[in-house]
Amino acid sequence: MLKIEKLNKSYGANKALTDVDLNVSEGLVFGLLGPNGAGKTTLIRIINQIIDSDSGEVYIGGELLAPKHIELIGYLPEERGLYKKMKVWDQMLYFARLKGLSAQEAKIKIKYWLEKLEMDTWKDKKIEDLSKGMAQKVQFISTIIHNPPLLILDEPFSGFDPVNAEIIKNEILELKAKGTTVILSTHRMESVELLCDQVAMINRSKKILDGSIKRVKSIYRPEVYSVTLDHLTKELPTEWISKEDEGTYSFTLPLSGKAPNELLNELMQYGQVNRFQELIPSMEEIFIHQVKSTENG
Amino acid sequence: MDKIWLVIQREYVSRVKKKSFLLVTLLTPLIFPAIMGVFVWIALAEEDSQALRIIEVVDDNKLFFLESSEQYAFSFSDASPEEAKQLVQDGNRYGFLHIPKFDIKDPGGISFYGEENPSMSLISYLENNLRKKIEEQRLFESGIDPKIINDVRTKVAIKSITLDEEGTETVSDATVNYVIGFVAGILIYMFIFIYGNQIMQGVIEEKSSRIVEILVSSLKPFQLMLGKIIGIAGVGLTQLLIWILLIGTLTTIVTGFLGMQMPQQQAMELANPEMAQGLAQNTEMGDILQVISGINYVQIVFSFVFYFLGGYLLYGALFAAIGSAVDAPSDAQQFMLPVTIPLVVAYMGLFVFILNDPTSTTSFWLSILPLTSPIAMMGRVSYGVPFWELALSMGLLILGFLFTTWVAGKIYRIGILMHGTKPGYKTLWKWIKTNN
Numbered sequence: 266m267l268k269i270e271k272l273n274k275s276y277g278a279n280k281a282l283t284d285v286d287l288n289v290s291e292g293l294v295f296g297l298l299g300p301n302g303a304g305k306t307t308l309i310r311i312i313n314q315i316i317d318s319d320s321g322e323v324y325i326g327g328e329l330l331a332p333k334h335i336e337l338i339g340y341l342p343e344e345r346g347l348y349k350k351m352k353v354w355d356q357m358l359y360f361a362r363l364k365g366l367s368a369q370e371a372k373i374k375i376k377y378w379l380e381k382l383e384m385d386t387w388k389d390k391k392i393e394d395l396s397k398g399m400a401q402k403v404q405f406i407s408t409i410i411h412n413p414p415l416l417i418l419d420e421p422f423s424g425f426d427p428v429n430a431e432i433i434k435n436e437i438l439e440l441k442a443k444g445t446t447v448i449l450s451t452h453r454m455e456s457v458e459l460l461c462d463q464v465a466m467i468n469r470s471k472k473i474l475d476g477s478i479k480r481v482k483s484i485y486r487p488e489v490y491s492v493t494l495d496h497l498t499k500e501l502p503t504e505w506i507s508k509e510d511e512g513t514y515s516f517t518l519p520l521s522g523k524a525p526n527e528l529l530n531e532l533m534q535y536g537q538v539n540r541f542q543e544l545i546p547s548m549e550e551i552f553i554h555q556v557k558s559t560e561n562g
Numbered sequence: 563m564d565k566i567w568l569v570i571q572r573e574y575v576s577r578v579k580k581k582s583f584l585l586v587t588l589l590t591p592l593i594f595p596a597i598m599g600v601f602v603w604i605a606l607a608e609e610d611s612q613a614l615r616i617i618e619v620v621d622d623n624k625l626f627f628l629e630s631s632e633q634y635a636f637s638f639s640d641a642s643p644e645e646a647k648q649l650v651q652d653g654n655r656y657g658f659l660h661i662p663k664f665d666i667k668d669p670g671g672i673s674f675y676g677e678e679n680p681s682m683s684l685i686s687y688l689e690n691n692l693r694k695k696i697e698e699q700r701l702f703e704s705g706i707d708p709k710i711i712n713d714v715r716t717k718v719a720i721k722s723i724t725l726d727e728e729g730t731e732t733v734s735d736a737t738v739n740y741v742i743g744f745v746a747g748i749l750i751y752m753f754i755f756i757y758g759n760q761i762m763q764g765v766i767e768e769k770s771s772r773i774v775e776i777l778v779s780s781l782k783p784f785q786l787m788l789g790k791i792i793g794i795a796g797v798g799l800t801q802l803l804i805w806i807l808l809i810g811t812l813t814t815i816v817t818g819f820l821g822m823q824m825p826q827q828q829a830m831e832l833a834n835p836e837m838a839q840g841l842a843q844n845t846e847m848g849d850i851l852q853v854i855s856g857i858n859y860v861q862i863v864f865s866f867v868f869y870f871l872g873g874y875l876l877y878g879a880l881f882a883a884i885g886s887a888v889d890a891p892s893d894a895q896q897f898m899l900p901v902t903i904p905l906v907v908a909y910m911g912l913f914v915f916i917l918n919d920p921t922s923t924t925s926f927w928l929s930i931l932p933l934t935s936p937i938a939m940m941g942r943v944s945y946g947v948p949f950w951e952l953a954l955s956m957g958l959l960i961l962g963f964l965f966t967t968w969v970a971g972k973i974y975r976i977g978i979l980m981h982g983t984k985p986g987y988k989t990l991w992k993w994i995k996t997n998n
Contacts, residue, residue, distance in 0.1 A: 313779040315979065332782075340779040346772030351576065362568050363780040407776070 266291040266415060266446040272321035274307055280470040281307040287465055289448060294441055296461035297450040298552060303467045305450045306343065309417055313340050336365040339413035343420045345404050349393040356392065357407050364411040378406045398429045405433055416440065416447045422456055454548035466552055473559045485546055485554045488520040492532060493540040501535060517544065565781040569789025577797045587801050591808035615656035618646045622663040626695050634684065650675055659688065669696055724946055740917050743941035746866050747912045750873050750936050754905060757798045757874060758881035762894060764790055765885030774978045783975040791878040865943045872959040873936025876966050877901065883970035886977030887985050908934035916941035930955050932962025969994055
């Protein structure tokens with residue numbers, strides 16, 4: 266769906282993107298991760314043709330990026346904005362028509378979405394009279410109103426209360442099920458694991474890692490196991506710092522070069538093993554580890 | 563193109579629908595006839611309600627006579643000034659006019675005492691009558707019959723006629739030309755300022771509320787800028803059109819309604835009967851009508867619309883650029899100066915040079931250079947401008963407009979996405995130079 270090759274962009278002396286390659290397959294939710302200022306927004310703006318790259322190519326559906334592709338993209342910027350004095354209905358109609366829908370099509374779509382998200386009664390309200398969460402919903406609908414095959418969401422959950430965040434999350438998954446490709450840019454790693462099929466990490470203008478969640482997680486495995494034991498038959502070594510709760514001992518152990526089964530065998534000598542599970546690093550930990558390792562090497 | 567049209571529509575509709583637009587548009591033209599009407603009404607009411615005012619006149623020369631009117635009665639007496647003053651203080655007299663004995667060649671010391679300040683018209687009525695009597699007296703003493711003077715008095719009016727190459731004669735009048743240039747110039751000046759500011763505010767609103775990021779992901783920044791400028795121009799033209807229609811009908815109604823009573827003329831008669839008579843003869847009015855019918859309206863209207871729009875578009879682009887470069891209206895000040903100066907220069911030039919001497923070198927250049935020509939040329943058009951000058955000025959204005967739009971587009975495109983930085987002129991120059 267989206268392919269990016271050797272993309273470069275700098276603002277004066279500051280590099281915003283350095284030789285970034287990306288490949289986003291159709292129908293996936295793709296997470297674009299990185300701290301603030303890493304270059305995510307620049308990358309997104311280039312895809313949206315808001316700014317031009319210095320060098321490199323962007324392809325959408327195999328074609329070199331061109332003005333006509335604007336209509337294939339739905340874009341929710343990190344900084345939300347609506348006309349405060351405009352009514353919900355007029356606002357949605359304006360955005361929909363700017364994305365190339367005819368007035369008639371737009372009206373049908375707006376009606377559908379207003380009903381779906383139970384916002385029908387607000388349609389004649391001005392944005393300034395809505396709560397922040399309501400305005401965010403209006404913004405979200407405005408983004409997807411033209412059924413774009415590619416959806417780019419920059420920090421989509423910021424500003425939503427948990428209930429509305431859940432609604433939006435479900436809408437994203439529903440759109441994915443219908444074949445929409447979604448690019449999700451965020452610096453909040455925890456939302457990624459739930460939604461994304463693939464991720465790319467960007468730090469200081471460079472892509473430092475990409476692939477499926479499983480692959481990314483396999484790159485950095487600290488090989489640490491979480492263990493709980495009870496019915497102790499033997500005193501535990503003192504270097505295994507454990508927490509005791511009514512005869513149950515919990516602690517973590519690194520493999521230290523052993524195979525998992527060897528470690529399990531060893532543990533069984535100490536008592537009844539109730540839990541033996543590899544600790545999977547969070548995206549956050551992977552990210553921090555990756556940043557450190559790229560900076561050191 | 564479709565998208566520019568959508569932007570134009572939004573900008574236009576969202577502004578025209580506002581209550582403030584409706585109020586300003588409908589009330590402004592009402593204000594002038596309303597003020598006029600109130601004044602006329604007050605004057606009429608006062609005249610009706612006023613009791614006759616008696617003025618005590620003590621003339622030590624025994625020379626003057628003042629005719630009483632509906633408002634004022636003059637009572638001549640030999641009372642001493644002290645007695646007369648007492649009459650005023652007691653409220654028995656409205657005022658007391660004291661004409662002490664004086665040398666007819668150097669009259670002085672005439673005083674009016676009253677409990678309140680007398681009106682201008684009363685004082686000028688008194689002054690005129692006394693002056694006339696003194697003049698008559700002096701003529702008489704020099705042995706000239708005052709009647710001869712009245713017979714000799716003549717009025718000279720020069721009819722100014724312009725001749726063109728084909729020998730067509732057009733009656734023109736400097737005053738009418740002046741008024742046309744004056745009104746047209748001021749209208750364009752005001753329009754550029756008011757609506758230029760609206761463009762700037764609109765751009766700042768979109769920028770600071772971050773709508774712009776969504777908008778430019780759907781259309782080119784240049785389309786957005788142009789759509790906004792044109793949309794707001796539509797608002798201005800709508801307002802202007804409504805004003806012209808409203809002012810036209812209202813003044814017709816007001817003057818038609820009050821025309822019969824015309825209290826100004828009465829006041830004038832009281833102050834200066836001769837002037838009123840002169841007006842009554844209506845010969846001047848006839849001349850003015852002839853002049854008005856001789857004006858090349860097609861040219862003036864065409865020029866007005868052209869410079870009105872040209873000037874607005876030229877400056878509108880600059881206002882849009884300023885709006886895009888700043889985060890808040892208060893930051894815009896630093897960039898406003900270079901935009902404001904040429905406008906003010908043109909405005910001052912209109913009064914100082916152009917309307918007084920439309921063909922001077924300064925007037926010529928002011929009306930040719932694109933930054934000042936929209937205001938300056940309108941001051942000249944009614945006086946008649948050679949075709950090549952008009953063509954040059956208009957051509958340069960089009961080029962100027964294309965240039966400022968191009969420059970503004972370059973600044974706009976980068977400026978609208980910049981937040982939190984306060985750019986200086988250096989930064990703006992960098993933006994103009996960068997390609998995307």
